[in-house]
Amino acid sequence: MPPQTATHVLRCVYCGKVQETADRMFRCTQCSELLEAVYPEWASAPPEFALRLKEIWRERRGSSLPENASGVWRFRELLPRVERQHIVTMCEGNTPLVPLKKAARELHLPNLLVKHQGMNPTGSFKDTGISAAITMAKAEGFSWVCCASTGNTSASVAAYAARAEMKSIVLLPAGQVAAGKLAQALEYGANVLQLRTDFDGCLRVLHEVVRKFSAYLLNSLNPYRLEGQKTVAFELMEQLDWQVPEHVIVPGGNLGNSSALGKGFMELRDLGLIQSLPKISIIQAAGANPLVRTMRENGGTELIRVTPETRATAIRIGNPASWRKAVNVLKSSGGACEEVSEKEIAQAKAELGAEGIGCEPASAATLAGLKKLVAAGFVKSADKVVLVLTGHMLKDVDYMKQLPGQSLLGPMEADGDAVIRTLEQIYARH
Ligand SMILES: *Cc1c(COP(=O)(O)O)cnc(C)c1O
Ligand SMILES: [Zn+2]
Secondary structure, eight states, X not given: OOOSSBOOEEEETTTOOEESOOOTTOBOTXXXXXXXXXXXXXXXXXXXXXXXXXXXXXXXXXXXXXXXXXXXXXXXXXXXXXXXXGOOOSSOXXXXXXXXXXXXXXXXXXXXXXXXXXXXXXXXXXXHHHHHHHHHHHHTTOSEEEEEOSSHHHHHHHHHHHHTTOEEXXXXXXXXXXXHXXXXXXXXXXXXXXXXXXXXXXXXXXXXXXXXXXXXXXXXXXXXXXXXXXXXXXXXXXXXXXXXXXXXXXXXXXXXXXXXXXXXXXXXXXXXXXXXXXXXXXXEETTSOHHHHHHHHHTTSSOOOOOOOOSOGGGOOSSXXXXXXXXXXXXXXXXXXXXXXXXXXXXXXXXXXXXXXXXXXXHHHHHHHHHHHHHTTSSOTTXXXXXXXXXXGGGGHHHHTTOTTOOOOOOOOSOHHHHHHHHHHHHHTO
8 A cells, every 4th residue: 555645854955954853944954945845755665656646546536535625635645644633624726727718819829728726715826735734733733823925825824724723823014915815814813913014024024923932834935835735736737637738837926836836746757657847937027026037147046136016916025935946946847937017917817807717916927928938939839838827816806997908887877778879889899
């Protein structure tokens, strides 16, 4: 029998030092860089181990046990070992993979799909990561969890903490969080503190807090967040019948998501479940483009911080924690790192909306970036392309009001003829 979840150690992404456990900050004890979970036992696993996984995972899909119904824990052979009773899950993952039509025609990409992570329990991909990390917090006996957030992490932390009967602290940049996300954190009963700073400032303050206050850190510096988030690669490959797409495109903020996605694909390849990697490309807003600048100006050796400004608030980050991991993913997979303007994001979001696919501005950056990658010849017509849509449209409805091509008509007479006349006028114009 293959192992049920794996024994892991934590390895520094920079100096390679291996440690069994980490302190509350999840930093390397030697060089202070981030850690990642690795599983030494996989190296000695018999070849049947990997082959049987596809079958085991498929069988679990029909099961109603919480640990099988979860799109994270269904893949537990490739996750840290935990006891069943500690698993905190709300059936996260299990998100749809939907083909685009209009955009596919316009870009001459017949194989263009979106993986809609906004269909998670709290409306963003963060749930897959929080399910994994809060499970570790529970296993370690914590009763408080905390995060700094641009909004979605706080919504997810608040909800999962409530499920786990834990208390949560969320630090938000005052006045910079979309209303839907704030409403969620409050609804789920988090202790919400707005600070007069940006996201990067909130994370800095959180470090101070955790040093003195016993709360488990749920930001994506926490390597277990990424273990949950990497399962999107497993689920996506299942949905594609294990045929590797040429391209997967994600938005990049703090760069945990792109790092996790890359880690998931690399593990599948190393275990022999897939034979090659997709090119994983990362798209940033031009006003919050530290990774784009870092790649362009020094090839990924030293982070160039920026003061971030974008209306895509989920990626309004100038000092991304997981930049080294993301550079590694770009280099290993051969992906591109591109930036898009506010106008390009808004246009892409309107186009997705016009296909019945609602998402956050940050998510729409993927389609905007794809257009550039097609124009540059990096993405070709025969390629299969998956855009990862990271968050749900209803998170940020204020943004929608300013989109191009929206038409709210009236108020007008409550009269059938008036309605028909209005429609005739509009269509006469076309
Ligand atoms: C968090 C988030 C991002 C950015 O992900 P990172 O892991 O910080 O790069 C993008 N889009 C949405 C909707 C998010 O919630
Ligand atoms: Zn180190």
